[in-house]
Amino acid sequence: MSKKNTIDQLKQADLRGRGGAGFPTGLKWEMVKQFSAKKKYIVCNGSEGDPSIAKDGFILAHYPEQVINGIKIALQTIDHSSAYLYLRTDYYQKYKTKLKKVIGRSPITLFKEIGGYLSGEETTLIETIEGNRQEPRMRPPYPPQSGLWNCPTLINNLETFYCVNQIATQQYQRTRFYTLSGDLLNPGVYELPINWSVKRILQETNNLLSLRSKFFIQIGSGVSGEIIKSTELNRQVNGSGAIVVYKTKKHKPISLMRYWAKFFLDTNCGKCAPCREGIYRLNKLLCGNRINRRLLDDLLFVLEQTSFCPLGKSVTVPFRSLLDKIY
Ligand code: SF4
Numbered sequence: 343m344s345k346k347n348t349i350d351q352l353k354q355a356d357l358r359g360r361g362g363a364g365f366p367t368g369l370k371w372e373m374v375k376q377f378s379a380k381k382k383y384i385v386c387n388g389s390e391g392d393p394s395i396a397k398d399g400f401i402l403a404h405y406p407e408q409v410i411n412g413i414k415i416a417l418q419t420i421d422h423s424s425a426y427l428y429l430r431t432d433y434y435q436k437y438k439t440k441l442k443k444v445i446g447r448s449p450i451t452l453f454k455e456i457g458g459y460l461s462g463e464e465t466t467l468i469e470t471i472e473g474n475r476q477e478p479r480m481r482p483p484y485p486p487q488s489g490l491w492n493c494p495t496l497i498n499n500l501e502t503f504y505c506v507n508q509i510a511t512q513q514y515q516r517t518r519f520y521t522l523s524g525d526l527l528n529p530g531v532y533e534l535p536i537n538w539s540v541k542r543i544l545q546e547t548n549n550l551l552s553l554r555s556k557f558f559i560q561i562g563s564g565v566s567g568e569i570i571k572s573t574e575l576n577r578q579v580n581g582s583g584a585i586v587v588y589k590t591k592k593h594k595p596i597s598l599m600r601y602w603a604k605f606f607l608d609t610n611c612g613k614c615a616p617c618r619e620g621i622y623r624l625n626k627l628l629c630g631n632r633i634n635r636r637l638l639d640d641l642l643f644v645l646e647q648t649s650f651c652p653l654g655k656s657v658t659v660p661f662r663s664l665l666d667k668i669y
Contacts (some may be wrong), residue, residue: 348419355509361387361499362563362582373486375420377494384416384425387467388433388500391459392564394584397519398500400531402437405504410444412503415510420496424449428467431455459609460653464497477613478651520579524587527552541575556590558668565605566656569663595669599661600628606657617654620645
């Protein structure tokens, strides 16, 4: 397959990044290819740090050859490139021997993540590999133009590289990996068609029948995913493919909000005041027995509008949807 063909095939398959943002993969590869530089980098991001997403670990356990082959295809497509496979610490420990065998002599370096949730954000990931403090960088310039050591850098999620291999070997069936968790009989990671609704996914995984009592669901990007009601099961799942089911009698909205707020308190990097202070205030606000809704809305507005990176902005998604639909 020629280099041009690879990018055309990715475009034709309408492959979009599986890390959460859903940017068109072929377009990203084309951008990195077009910038002229003596050195370019490819990073495969396998640092999923959200408690309700486990697809990268599943893919590493079952399809390491496909992932490495996807990275090799990128190395062939992007001139003067070498690659990093950036892994969550436990995945690194568990799969390094197997991965090194599959990598062989290819210029792919395994990199053990230092950090957690935020280190998967692409500019934070760049800072981490460069050995700097774990904080996001100002964008623009974006990584395809100036990433690792200011060189054009292609960053894709581990699942995306798996899909690249499937496309190149004519095995791509327009599927994606969903992580199902919460109050379900059959939680787990499933590879299913990308256009299936939440209802169909729950049906085909034998989970729908177990949901007789009232429930609501968080879909998309794990902790920062949107809440949907049981009447919205015709929705498709975007983001990182997480589906978390909450039975209403088991989960009080206030407890859920406290859990999210604590999670974001523990995972924000502290670089910018709106997120650092805003999430601190959010935690304080949720400690009380009665929520000041106006103050909460104001806090969420400021977080969304003024946070430096996607983490601070995305905090608002679960809170707003829960408050509007369930609370
Ligand atoms: S939004 Fe939060 S995570 Fe992002 S830079 Fe600001 S403090 Fe750090």
